[in-house]
Amino acid sequence: MELFEAVKGRRSIRKYDPERPVPDEIIDRLVDMARWAPSWANTQCVRYIIVRDPERREKLAGTLSPKNPSTKAFSAAPVVIAFVAALEKSGYYKGKASDDKAWHLFDTGLAVQNFCLAAHALGLGTVICGAMDYHAAEDLLGTPPGYQVVAMTPLGYPAKEARGPARREVSGLRCNETWSALMEEAQ
Numbered sequence: 001m002e003l004f005e006a007v008k009g010r011r012s013i014r015k016y017d018p019e020r021p022v023p024d025e026i027i028d029r030l031v032d033m034a035r036w037a038p039s040w041a042n043t044q045c046v047r048y049i050i051v052r053d054p055e056r057r058e059k060l061a062g063t064l065s066p067k068n069p070s071t072k073a074f075s076a077a078p079v080v081i082a083f084v085a086a087l088e089k090s091g092y093y094k095g096k097a098s099d100d101k102a103w104h105l106f107d108t109g110l111a112v113q114n115f116c117l118a119a120h121a122l123g124l125g126t127v128i129c130g131a132m133d134y135h136a137a138e139d140l141l142g143t144p145p146g147y148q149v150v151a152m153t154p155l156g157y158p159a160k161e162a163r164g165p166a167r168r169e170v171s172g173l174r175c176n177e178t179w180s181a182l183m184e185e186a187q
């Protein structure tokens with residue numbers, strides 16, 4: 001699939017075909033694409049937990065925010081992926097933070113987008129879920145101290161096509177040289 005087409009065609013998928021499994025080889029291909037995302041000093045802090053067990057998926061769904069529109073998808077899709085970041089690697093030099101930004105979140109975002117685009121290119125659906133009790137998800141997944149569950153997604157074949165929400169106009173997103181008030185939220 002052509003890159004521009006993939007970027008524009010990817011949608012958050014919240015309805016899945018429960019009868020169509022996703023083999024491990026495909027998930028390996030997606031993790032392969034994710035690991036080629038850039039990361040702070042190539043620290044590669046992101047880890048991937050593949051959850052197939054229906055009971056565990058159900059419990060992970062329970063960590064999502066109340067009324068999260070993706071809750072049912074965690075049971076319908078055959079797989080849930082948890083994106084986990086190692087802390088104090090990205091953005092750190094010799095054990096010291098280079099600034100106060102959460103670079104591990106940035107690196108995870110890049111890897112997750114690669115993962116989701118690759119999934120889309122193979123006909124699979126994803127929906128990044130961030131609104132959750134991530135500590136509860138960490139308990140269910142058994143992540144050790146020093147790792148943080150950043151996001152999760154169901155992974156499976158879409159049950160139907162999804163339409164995405166509109167995007168802001170390019171003209172209101174960019175400016176030249178210095179900040180333009182045209183880019184403020186109110187515009």
Ligand SMILES: Cc1cc2nc3c(=O)[nH]c(=O)nc-3n(C[C@H](O)[C@H](O)[C@H](O)COP(=O)(O)O)c2cc1C
Nearest residue numbers: 010011012068069070127128129130131163164165
């Ligand atoms: C960081 C992040 C967190 C998100 N969390 C959730 C979530 O908890 N539940 C959900 O249904 N969608 C979630 N989404 C999906 C967004 O709602 C979706 O990407 C956005 O509405 C644009 O739609 P599209 O992905 O189809 O283009 C999240 C997306 C991002 C990037």
